[in-house]
Amino acid sequence: MREILEQAIAKRQKALSEFDSKQLMKMAGIPVSRNYLAKSKEEAIEYAQKLGFPVVLKGCSDTLTHKTELGMVKLKLKTKKDVANAYDEIADKGIPLDGVLVQEWLDGDNREFVLGSIRDPQFGPCVMFGLGGVFTEALQDVSFRVAPITSIDAYEMMDELKTKKLLGAFRGSPAVDKEMLAGALVGLSELINTYEEIAEIDINPIIINGNKPVAVDALVILKQ
Amino acid sequence: MIESLFNPGSVAVVGASEVPLKWGTYIAGNILDGKFNGRFYPVNPNVPEVFGYKTYPSLLDIPEPVDLVFITTPSKTIMHILQDCIEKGITNIVMITSGFSETGKEGAMLENDIVALAQSRGLHIVGPNTMGIVNTHCSLYATGTITRPKPGGISIIAQSGNLGFQILEWARSQNIGISKFVGSGNEAVLKIEDYLEYYKSDSETKVILMYIEGIDDGKSFVEIAKNTSLKKPIIALKAGRTEIGSKAAASHTGALAGSYSVFKGAVQQTGIVMAESPKELLSLSAAFDSFPLPKGNRIGIVTLGGGWGVITADECVERGLLIPELPQSIIEELDKRLPPFWSRGNPVDLVGQPDFQIFKDAVELMVANDAFDVVIVLGIIGAKVFALRAAESILNLGKMEKSIYDDFMKSLRVLEKEFLDRLTELMAIYNKPIVTVSFSKSFEDETIHDCGGRFKCVIYDTPEEAVLCVAKMYNYYNYVTKRSMVYA
Structure with a gap:
C-alpha cells in the first residue's frame, strides 16, 4: 500500500487512478470487482476472455473525473468485437490515459450503497456509510464515525440509516451480507487512520451482487 | 488531577x-x-x-x-x-x-x-x-x-x-x-x-x-x-x-x-x-x-383512561419499543378485580376504578411479570383533580364544610404519596423502571418523588416525554452491554 501511495506522491498526483484506488481498497479488505489494466487492444481482449463476458471498459487515469460524462465508460460488452470497438472509442478521445480498465460485469439488484472517508477538522479521520446511487446527495442518508471503528460501530452505522430496510431481504433480493460490509468499514477506517497521505476516499457505488457487497468504483484523493 | x-x-x-x-x-x-x-x-x-x-x-x-x-x-x-x-x-x-x-x-x-x-x-x-x-x-x-x-x-x-x-x-x-x-x-x-x-x-x-x-x-x-x-x-x-x-x-x-x-x-x-x-x-x-436501566424494550402500560394508553403505545412503537400481549395470568388476576367490561389487553385500562389498592396491585402484577421490562403508569397521579374539582363545586355552592374539603384534599395527597412510595419499592424489588405520567400537575406537585431509596419516581407531564426517556435509556443500556460483552 505504502508503495502505491509513495509512487503517486512522487509523481505529484492529486488522486489515485481507479485501478490503483481499487488495489488499495482490496488490500484494506474491501470487496472490489475484479479488473485488469490493459495497455493495448489485444491485452483488453485477452483480459476480457480471462474474466469472462460480459465486461466493462473504462478509461483509467489519475486525472480523469466524470468518466461517464466523457463517454469513457462502456458497459456490458458481450463479445471480443464489442471490446475491440469500445477500446477504440475510448482511446480515440485523445485524453492521456494509464490504460483501459477491463472489469468484470456484475449483476446488481438496484441496491447501491456508498462508503467513504474524510478528515474532519475537529475529529480527524472519519468513515461514512450511506445510501448510494443517484439519490446519495438528495437524501443524504448517511452515518459517520471517527476512525478507527470496531465492528460493533460498523453494525450500528448500518442500523442508523433511514433506508436500512434495503439491507434486509428486499423485493425478491436476499439480505445483504452485513458481516462483509462491517469488515469493509473497519478496513476503511484502519486505512485512513494509518495513512496520513490520504485525504479522502470515495467508494461509490457498492453494488449488491447476490447478497455480496462489491465496490465497482473507487477514488482515493491525496493530501496536497 | x-x-x-x-x-x-x-x-x-x-x-x-x-x-x-x-x-x-x-x-x-x-x-x-x-x-x-x-x-x-x-x-x-x-x-x-x-x-x-x-x-x-x-x-x-x-x-x-x-x-x-x-x-x-x-x-x-x-x-x-x-x-x-x-x-x-x-x-x-x-x-x-x-x-x-x-x-x-x-x-x-x-x-x-x-x-x-x-x-x-x-x-x-x-x-x-x-x-x-x-x-x-x-x-x-x-x-x-x-x-x-x-x-x-x-x-x-x-x-x-x-x-x-x-x-x-x-x-x-x-x-x-x-x-x-x-x-x-x-x-x-x-x-x-x-x-x-x-x-x-x-x-x-x-x-x-x-x-x-x-x-x-x-x-x-x-x-x-x-x-x-x-x-x-x-x-x-x-x-x-x-x-x-x-x-x-x-x-x-x-x-x-x-x-x-x-x-x-x-x-x-x-x-x-x-x-x-x-x-x-x-x-x-x-x-x-432516578430509574434502574431498562434491560429490554418490552413495555407494559397501566392507564386510567383508554385514549392515553393508545397514544402512549403509538409513541413506544415509533421509538422502537415493543408492546407485548398481556399474559393470561394477569388477565385472570385482573378479572377478579375489575368490572367485566375491562380491556383484557396491554395497555391495561383500569376503567376509572377509584381504588388505590387496585392501582398498586395492577402495577405490581405488570412489573413482576417476565413479559415486561418497563411499566408506564398513566394518569393515576394527578387524577385527584377530578374528585377535588367536584368537591370544590359543592363547597362553592355552600353544601360542604371547608374543613371537610381540606381533609379530603389532604387524604388524596396522602394516597398519592403512598402510591409513589409503593412504586419506588417495586422498582427496588424488581429492578425495572416504573415511569409515571401525571394527569394534571399543579404548582405544588413534585416532579421527582424521592423517599430515600435506591431509586426515585420521576413524574412526567406528557406520555411522549416519558417514552422518549425510556427509549433513550434502553439505547444506552444496549450500547453498554454490547461493548461490555466484548471488552469485559
Whole structure:
C-alpha cells in the first residue's frame, strides 16, 4: 500500500487512478470487482476472455473525473468485437490515459450503497456509510464515525440509516451480507487512520451482487 | 488531577466586596450565604472587612494555606495575581474575570500568556470568563448568578454561562439533585475533556450532563467520552446543529460531511445520549439518575383512561419499543378485580376504578411479570383533580364544610404519596423502571418523588416525554452491554 501511495506522491498526483484506488481498497479488505489494466487492444481482449463476458471498459487515469460524462465508460460488452470497438472509442478521445480498465460485469439488484472517508477538522479521520446511487446527495442518508471503528460501530452505522430496510431481504433480493460490509468499514477506517497521505476516499457505488457487497468504483484523493 | 479544585478546604476570593453589582460581591456572597463547609478569605486591599470577614491586601498576606482561589478583578491584574498564587503554592484557580480571547486580539494575547504560565507551573485554571463552579457535597456554591439546587448525583459541564445557570435553576425548581457544576468559560487551560475525565472518576457523580458549543480536540474527546460512557451515562445538548456550510470538497463523502453529521456520528460512537432541547437535557438526566436501566424494550402500560394508553403505545412503537400481549395470568388476576367490561389487553385500562389498592396491585402484577421490562403508569397521579374539582363545586355552592374539603384534599395527597412510595419499592424489588405520567400537575406537585431509596419516581407531564426517556435509556443500556460483552 505504502508503495502505491509513495509512487503517486512522487509523481505529484492529486488522486489515485481507479485501478490503483481499487488495489488499495482490496488490500484494506474491501470487496472490489475484479479488473485488469490493459495497455493495448489485444491485452483488453485477452483480459476480457480471462474474466469472462460480459465486461466493462473504462478509461483509467489519475486525472480523469466524470468518466461517464466523457463517454469513457462502456458497459456490458458481450463479445471480443464489442471490446475491440469500445477500446477504440475510448482511446480515440485523445485524453492521456494509464490504460483501459477491463472489469468484470456484475449483476446488481438496484441496491447501491456508498462508503467513504474524510478528515474532519475537529475529529480527524472519519468513515461514512450511506445510501448510494443517484439519490446519495438528495437524501443524504448517511452515518459517520471517527476512525478507527470496531465492528460493533460498523453494525450500528448500518442500523442508523433511514433506508436500512434495503439491507434486509428486499423485493425478491436476499439480505445483504452485513458481516462483509462491517469488515469493509473497519478496513476503511484502519486505512485512513494509518495513512496520513490520504485525504479522502470515495467508494461509490457498492453494488449488491447476490447478497455480496462489491465496490465497482473507487477514488482515493491525496493530501496536497 | 482537579479533584482538589472541586473539594477545597479553604477558598480565597480576590476582589471580594460588599458593593452591589460586582462579581466579587456575587461570588463572595453566594459562597457565604450558601454556607460553604470550609474556610473563607476575602482579598481586597481597599476595605477592612467583607461580610464580617477580615480582608487581606493580597493572597500572600493570608496566614493559612489556600486550596482554591476565585479571581474577579479586571484582566490587567491577572498576571500579578497568578504570580502571587505561584509564590503561595496555590494551583487551583477559578478565573471569573472576562476580557480575554472572547474580546479580540489583545485579550487573546493575554490569554496565551496565562496558558504558557499555567503549563510551566502546573496551574489548574477554570475559565477565564466563567460563571464559576458548584459542589453541593461541600456546600460550595460559587457562581456569579445565584441558584442553589440540592445535593444529588448529576454533574454538569456547561460551555455557556447563562445556559448553565438556566439548567441549575431548573434543577432547583424541580427538586432535581446536583453534584458538581462547572461553567467552562474560554477553556484556556482546563477543557471539557478534563472535566469529563474528573466526573468519570468522581464517586458522587452518577450522571453527567453537558451543554456543548464546540470541541477543540475531537479525537481526545471521543476517546474520553467512550471510556466514560461505559461507566456512567453522559447526556448532552449541542448548540449549532444546523449545517454551517461544509467546505467545498472533492468527494461525495466530503460534501456529505456537515459539521453536525460528523458530530452526531462521534456521539453515537461514544454512547453519549443526545438531548434535543434544554428541557429534554434535564428530563433525561433526571431519568438516568432516578430509574434502574431498562434491560429490554418490552413495555407494559397501566392507564386510567383508554385514549392515553393508545397514544402512549403509538409513541413506544415509533421509538422502537415493543408492546407485548398481556399474559393470561394477569388477565385472570385482573378479572377478579375489575368490572367485566375491562380491556383484557396491554395497555391495561383500569376503567376509572377509584381504588388505590387496585392501582398498586395492577402495577405490581405488570412489573413482576417476565413479559415486561418497563411499566408506564398513566394518569393515576394527578387524577385527584377530578374528585377535588367536584368537591370544590359543592363547597362553592355552600353544601360542604371547608374543613371537610381540606381533609379530603389532604387524604388524596396522602394516597398519592403512598402510591409513589409503593412504586419506588417495586422498582427496588424488581429492578425495572416504573415511569409515571401525571394527569394534571399543579404548582405544588413534585416532579421527582424521592423517599430515600435506591431509586426515585420521576413524574412526567406528557406520555411522549416519558417514552422518549425510556427509549433513550434502553439505547444506552444496549450500547453498554454490547461493548461490555466484548471488552469485559
